[in-house]
Amino acid sequence: MAQTKKMLDPDPRIYDFETEYELGQDNVRPFGLDIHNPVFLISSIMIFGFVLIALANQEASAEFFGWLRPWLTSTFDWFLVLSVNAITLFCLVLIILPVGKVRIGGKDAKPDYSYPGWIAMMFAAGIGIGLLFFGVMEPVYYNFAEDGNARPLGIDIAVPGNEYAGVMGTIHHWGLEAWAVYAAVGLSLAIFAYNLNLPLTLRSAFYPILGERVWGWWGHIIDTLAVFATLFGLTTSLGLGAQQVAAGLNEVFGIAPSSTVVVLLIIGITIIAMGSVLMGMDAGVKRLSEINMIMAVGLFVFVIAVTGVGTAASRYFNVMKDYVLHLPALSNPFGREDTSYFHGWTTFYWAWWIAWSPFVGMFIARISRGRTVREFMICALLAPTAVCALWMSTFGGAAIDMLNAGGAEGVHATVIESYAPEGALFGFLKELPLYGIVAPIALILIVIFFVTSSDSGSLVIDTITAGGKMDAPVVQRVFWCTLEGLVAIALLLGGGLSALQGAAVSTGIPFTLVVLMMCYCLWLALKSEKSKM
Numbered sequence: 001m002a003q004t005k006k007m008l009d010p011d012p013r014i015y016d017f018e019t020e021y022e023l024g025q026d027n028v029r030p031f032g033l034d035i036h037n038p039v040f041l042i043s044s045i046m047i048f049g050f051v052l053i054a055l056a057n058q059e060a061s062a063e064f065f066g067w068l069r070p071w072l073t074s075t076f077d078w079f080l081v082l083s084v085n086a087i088t089l090f091c092l093v094l095i096i097l098p099v100g101k102v103r104i105g106g107k108d109a110k111p112d113y114s115y116p117g118w119i120a121m122m123f124a125a126g127i128g129i130g131l132l133f134f135g136v137m138e139p140v141y142y143n144f145a146e147d148g149n150a151r152p153l154g155i156d157i158a159v160p161g162n163e164y165a166g167v168m169g170t171i172h173h174w175g176l177e178a179w180a181v182y183a184a185v186g187l188s189l190a191i192f193a194y195n196l197n198l199p200l201t202l203r204s205a206f207y208p209i210l211g212e213r214v215w216g217w218w219g220h221i222i223d224t225l226a227v228f229a230t231l232f233g234l235t236t237s238l239g240l241g242a243q244q245v246a247a248g249l250n251e252v253f254g255i256a257p258s259s260t261v262v263v264l265l266i267i268g269i270t271i272i273a274m275g276s277v278l279m280g281m282d283a284g285v286k287r288l289s290e291i292n293m294i295m296a297v298g299l300f301v302f303v304i305a306v307t308g309v310g311t312a313a314s315r316y317f318n319v320m321k322d323y324v325l326h327l328p329a330l331s332n333p334f335g336r337e338d339t340s341y342f343h344g345w346t347t348f349y350w351a352w353w354i355a356w357s358p359f360v361g362m363f364i365a366r367i368s369r370g371r372t373v374r375e376f377m378i379c380a381l382l383a384p385t386a387v388c389a390l391w392m393s394t395f396g397g398a399a400i401d402m403l404n405a406g407g408a409e410g411v412h413a414t415v416i417e418s419y420a421p422e423g424a425l426f427g428f429l430k431e432l433p434l435y436g437i438v439a440p441i442a443l444i445l446i447v448i449f450f451v452t453s454s455d456s457g458s459l460v461i462d463t464i465t466a467g468g469k470m471d472a473p474v475v476q477r478v479f480w481c482t483l484e485g486l487v488a489i490a491l492l493l494g495g496g497l498s499a500l501q502g503a504a505v506s507t508g509i510p511f512t513l514v515v516l517m518m519c520y521c522l523w524l525a526l527k528s529e530k531s532k533m
Contacts, residue, residue: 040465054490065502073347081333088180099526100374105194111370120293129241137424139396142166185361199468232503233355243422248443270485273454351508
């Protein structure tokens, strides 16, 4: 125990950003830039190389990523599922143990943001475009896809009482286990940055086991891997968002979707995100996140009002009951009969969430000073699960009801007949009143989600590559914002959706080991902080 306390009492001189880093950590400032040399250079050079190769060899890239994703998800399925199970149990235990009283930033720390602002930014970063893209499509696909193996747990949806099995299967992917990954990484970064005065970067979480070696090549490797995981996880979301905006433009303005339109959308929205970056955290990300939440709540209230509040409430509680009952089976990686659902969706989602975890984790760490561990876990784990489930059951459940009643031709055409998932939301909204008003609002909402994801992502990657510095020059955030757009374009042109998903999975699987070790180091740090109290 004495050695652990010593390991968690680093020399504060190492983290004085006004001087050069000691112990082999170089912090150079060419042209006024604040660059953490090895991580910035290695990451940027390799990513630029990837963009050039993918754009120059689009057919080969499409073939490679088309093979990569299914091979990875079927080979490492057990590893991903067991790892996420362990992370989820760890987060739940922290809520009830005495270490839950530890406050991020110390016992006298005060929250930087109000509850509404804090939760709005957390949701905008953690959920992003996903609820709008998958909220209708995924539950419908699980219920009505031609492949019977796509159904959760092998449940035959024709059996009375299981008509919302697809909603339950969707909540499994967007609920407890997804947010546990974010919460574990976010709390680790917050504790080591605000309680132990370490830089807000991934390597800091490994101080209990690596000691001063985190400032050498071990740390460089961890941070570089985090940059790749963040970038590819983020560009998957950006690519999906661009495709959905293109579908929305077709619905609202009659602009036919094409690769050119998607590329122009990514460029245009990246430019808007740069404007948000230049405005800063409070004026940019925070304000856009709050606008986003207001619009999302407005869209949700409209849908639940016109489809029936009582029906939605009954559906929600029944689906949540089924979700809790079936969670052990859904989280079991062995002897699965629902191989298409398990390999095609669950293992991909787990790798995607882990790839996204440096981005979401660091962002929510930055905005969570002053919260207790218990407060952090409840707000970052349980509350988002309940809200995501409510959204999926309202949108997806209503679409299933319409299809069962012989309606929702737009949803049927985009999910069941041709599988063009980016158009599912607009196909669903066509069945509701005031489509001419609601569809443009939904389109604007998607764009703002797109912008907040790009803005937040550039902020996080910039922090990692600047060695944890939270006020690096704005031009660096603009650089990473631009690079995110280039990677999204390269992946979309070099394989489309399968390329986006393959890139996320290829970085998420190795980063799983990093997240597991972070949980162990976090436990050591929390025990040390509790003993100080």
